[in-house]
Amino acid sequence: MATNDPTTQTLAQLGDGTPEKVVARFDGVRHEFDERAAGASSDPETWKSFVVQWTGRKSGVLSQITDNWLKPAPPELKKAVGQELNKLKAHVEAVLEEKCKQIEAGAEQAAAARGQIDLSLPGVEHAIGTRHLIYQTYQELERIFLSIGFSVVEGPEIETPYYNFEALNIPEHHPARDNMDTFYIHGARGGHLLRTHTSPMQIRTMEKEKPPVRIIVPGKVYRRDNPDSTHGYMFHQIEGLAVDADITFCDFKGTVEYFVREFLGPKAKTRLRPSYFPFTEPSAEVDATCHVCGGSGCRVCKFSGWIELFGAGMVDPAVYGFVKYDPEKLSGFAFGMGVDRLAMMKYGVTELPVLTQNDVRFLRQFP
Numbered sequence: 001m002a003t004n005d006p007t008t009q010t011l012a013q014l015g016d017g018t019p020e021k022v023v024a025r026f027d028g029v030r031h032e033f034d035e036r037a038a039g040a041s042s043d044p045e046t047w048k049s050f051v052v053q054w055t056g057r058k059s060g061v062l063s064q065i066t067d068n069w070l071k072p073a074p075p076e077l078k079k080a081v082g083q084e085l086n087k088l089k090a091h092v093e094a095v096l097e098e099k100c101k102q103i104e105a106g107a108e109q110a111a112a113a114r115g116q117i118d119l120s121l122p123g124v125e126h127a128i129g130t131r132h133l134i135y136q137t138y139q140e141l142e143r144i145f146l147s148i149g150f151s152v153v154e155g156p157e158i159e160t161p162y163y164n165f166e167a168l169n170i171p172e173h174h175p176a177r178d179n180m181d182t183f184y185i186h187g188a189r190g191g192h193l194l195r196t197h198t199s200p201m202q203i204r205t206m207e208k209e210k211p212p213v214r215i216i217v218p219g220k221v222y223r224r225d226n227p228d229s230t231h232g233y234m235f236h237q238i239e240g241l242a243v244d245a246d247i248t249f250c251d252f253k254g255t256v257e258y259f260v261r262e263f264l265g266p267k268a269k270t271r272l273r274p275s276y277f278p279f280t281e282p283s284a285e286v287d288a289t290c291h292v293c294g295g296s297g298c299r300v301c302k303f304s305g306w307i308e309l310f311g312a313g314m315v316d317p318a319v320y321g322f323v324k325y326d327p328e329k330l331s332g333f334a335f336g337m338g339v340d341r342l343a344m345m346k347y348g349v350t351e352l353p354v355l356t357q358n359d360v361r362f363l364r365q366f367p
């Protein structure tokens with residue numbers, strides 16, 4: 001008998017015997033089937049041929065037993081052979097079915113291991129971030145100024161002293177330079193620096209564009225401050241500039257009041273205090289009635305009823321000389337807002353560092 005035969009049992013004939021001997025013969029076949037099924041390869045082709053060896057209609061083991069044992073069996077054994085054959089068939093089919101399930105499960109696992117996608121699996125949820133509070137504030141500021149005809153321009157964070165200082169009417173040795181502790185990139189004052197404000201874009205825009213000019217300039221600025229709860233090396237500004245024929249202080253005041261009402265609510269009132277900036281004349285600090293107490297006094301406004309918003313003023317005519325604008329025919333106003341400060345004030349944030357630490361427990365409070 002060839003080694004690849006499904007069983008070593010003699011299937012050719014049953015011969016004479018007793019029912020006990022019949023049972024023993026079937027036990028032998030079943031025992032061998034169990035052994036071979038347990039050790040059968042799960043390779044699909046090999047498995048298929050194993051199934052055919054046992055259940056194939058023409059020459060499968062079960063068919064051979066039917067033909068060689070059952071059909072020629074003497075009457076006194078026929079019943080025993082029939083019963084044993086049925087039991088063997090049921091056993092073989094049950095074992096083959098179970099083994100089949102195992103092989104299919106193994107094939108699925110192998111497919112998963114190869115990276116094939118199981119469409120029945122639930123999806124993986126990706127956390128979607130939100131806009132940062134600073135970005136939200138920028139968006140709101142831009143919305144307000146875009147609605148009254150301003151456009152947004154951006155400029156370089158690395159500047160020359162000319163654009164950061166001189167053209168803004170801050171000559172060398174001017175005390176205003178000392179107020180803006182500056183990061184100089186090459187160590188010497190003749191080289192480049194990190195802009196200390198967004199005002200250089202006033203000059204760059206007026207150099208390129210003829211009046212009328214109405215721009216806002218969002219961007220990061222840098223100063224050598226000692227970091228604490230309200231100071232850092234970097235902060236966010238938004239610059240504004242409007243230049244045209246016949247822009248008056250009334251236009252300036254009206255624009256400021258419109259902004260304050262849009263940003264803090266329709267009941268907010270505005271107050272201008274005299275101030276000094278080298279590139280505006282006259283200059284003003286813009287205050288608004290406290291948005292928390294409405295002006296009656298509270299901890300946020302230090303019981304004054306007013307909060308300081310930003311600095312502004314009419315463009316100093318000296319600045320126009322640097323950009324070849326005619327100060328006799330043109331006038332305008334400018335302002336520079338600290339966006340971090342406005343965001344902290346409006347949303348009740350007391351610590352500046354949380355704006356850059358990106359702690360999700362903080363960020364989630366401003367969805």
Ligand SMILES: [Zn+2]
Nearest residue numbers: 290293298301
């Ligand atoms: Zn208050």
